[in-house]
Amino acid sequence: MLARYVVRRVVASIPVVIGVTLITFLLMHGTAGSFVPGLALNYNLKPADVEALKVGLGLDRPLWVQYLDWIGVAFIMAKVGLASLLGGAGNITPGILEGNFGYSMTDGSAVAPHIIDRLGPTIELTITAIIIGVLISIPLGVTGALRRGSKIDSFLTGLSVAGVAIPQFWLGLMLILFFSVSLEAWGLPWLPSGGYQSPFGGGDLLDRLVHLVMPALVLSFVYLAIWSRYTRSSVLETLAQDYVRTARAKGMNERRVIYVHALRNSLIPLVTLVGLELPGLVSGALVVEVVFSWPGIGLFAYQRALAYDYTSVLGLTTFAALLVILGNLIADVVYATLDPRIRLA
Numbered sequence: 001m002l003a004r005y006v007v008r009r010v011v012a013s014i015p016v017v018i019g020v021t022l023i024t025f026l027l028m029h030g031t032a033g034s035f036v037p038g039l040a041l042n043y044n045l046k047p048a049d050v051e052a053l054k055v056g057l058g059l060d061r062p063l064w065v066q067y068l069d070w071i072g073v074a075f076i077m078a079k080v081g082l083a084s085l086l087g088g089a090g091n092i093t094p095g096i097l098e099g100n101f102g103y104s105m106t107d108g109s110a111v112a113p114h115i116i117d118r119l120g121p122t123i124e125l126t127i128t129a130i131i132i133g134v135l136i137s138i139p140l141g142v143t144g145a146l147r148r149g150s151k152i153d154s155f156l157t158g159l160s161v162a163g164v165a166i167p168q169f170w171l172g173l174m175l176i177l178f179f180s181v182s183l184e185a186w187g188l189p190w191l192p193s194g195g196y197q198s199p200f201g202g203g204d205l206l207d208r209l210v211h212l213v214m215p216a217l218v219l220s221f222v223y224l225a226i227w228s229r230y231t232r233s234s235v236l237e238t239l240a241q242d243y244v245r246t247a248r249a250k251g252m253n254e255r256r257v258i259y260v261h262a263l264r265n266s267l268i269p270l271v272t273l274v275g276l277e278l279p280g281l282v283s284g285a286l287v288v289e290v291v292f293s294w295p296g297i298g299l300f301a302y303q304r305a306l307a308y309d310y311t312s313v314l315g316l317t318t319f320a321a322l323l324v325i326l327g328n329l330i331a332d333v334v335y336a337t338l339d340p341r342i343r344l345a
Contacts (some may be wrong), residue, residue: 017321017325020318020321022067024317025066025070028310028313029066068095070102072097101115101316103311105309105312111311111315112315114312115300118296119296121196124212125215125288125289126219132223132224133224136228137228138227140232142263156232159225160229162225163221168287169291176194179214191214192210193292195295196294214292215285215288218292219285219288227274230270237266238263238265239262241265243261244257244262274331290302
């Protein structure tokens with residue numbers, strides 16, 4: 001049943017992917033049009049040279065041919081001998097269907113290898129932040145629910161509001177100012193202010209961990225604030241259910257009632273939030289990666305956006321959309337694992 005459900009979800013996701021790619025492509029084209037980054041740096045280029053560059057980048061083709069070429073349909077049509085239907089579109093390259101997310105407008109390199117190269121550091125940062133957020137937010141949420149209206153609950157509520165209200169870039173800068181600048185000035189052990197590893201003699205586990213501490217804490221602070229409130233609300237709702245009252249009436253231990261019966265069902269909304277953090281591999285960690293110079297996908301997207309490399313941004317946006325669909329699918333599958341009442345139809 002699980003395999004059949006996954007196949008059905010994948011098939012149902014195809015129109016969503018097509019719609020996302022089409023809308024994103026049209027928006028990007030409407031924003032950038034046939035602009036070629038870097039032309040302003042060389043005022044000696046003749047109009048013929050500019051046109052030659054646009055031809056080489058495929059910007060002279062009709063818009064629908066550019067779209068088919070980008071998603072990979074044109075490449076498949078060319079392989080089966082249907083290139084004539086594209087009206088002599090010229091050089092056809094592999095697209096998204098072949099695992100290629102386009103080519104950079106600045107250096108001509110494929111976008112997919114850049115994503116793969118930076119995916120590891122971003123996964124490392126995001127997964128670490130998610131683990132920290134889950135391990136801390138669940139106990140905080142349960143504590144707030146069990147001590148509803150107390151001073152501890154009020155403090156946790158204030159902490160959650162602060163986690164949402166405090167900008168990530170400000171929190172990151174404050175941590176750098178204290179743990180990097182101030183501690184080093186005081187002659188105490190300090191943390192590196194940025195980067196993935198030390199440039200000289202670094203790269204071992206301890207070196208990677210000390211570089212990971214501050215970015216992961218900043219990113220997890222937002223997760224912790226939101227997830228603890230969801231856990232609190234969900235636990236309060238679950239504790240009011242009939243089966244919880246029945247378990248208590250039968251004399252079941254209170255700890256077992258809370259952590260076995262109530263908490264398991266309360267985690268279902270949290271699964272949704274954690275599953276939807278997959279797109280954060282691209283967008284959620286962008287601010288943190290920029291502040292700490294973390295060489296991940298977010299920093300790459302920021303740098304390419306500043307360089308007007310809209311084809312790279314287009315590929316990254318599509319990659320994020322695919323992660324959203326994957327995250328929803330994973331969340332639905334975990335639903336059924338946590339709650340036997342949910343069936344994969």
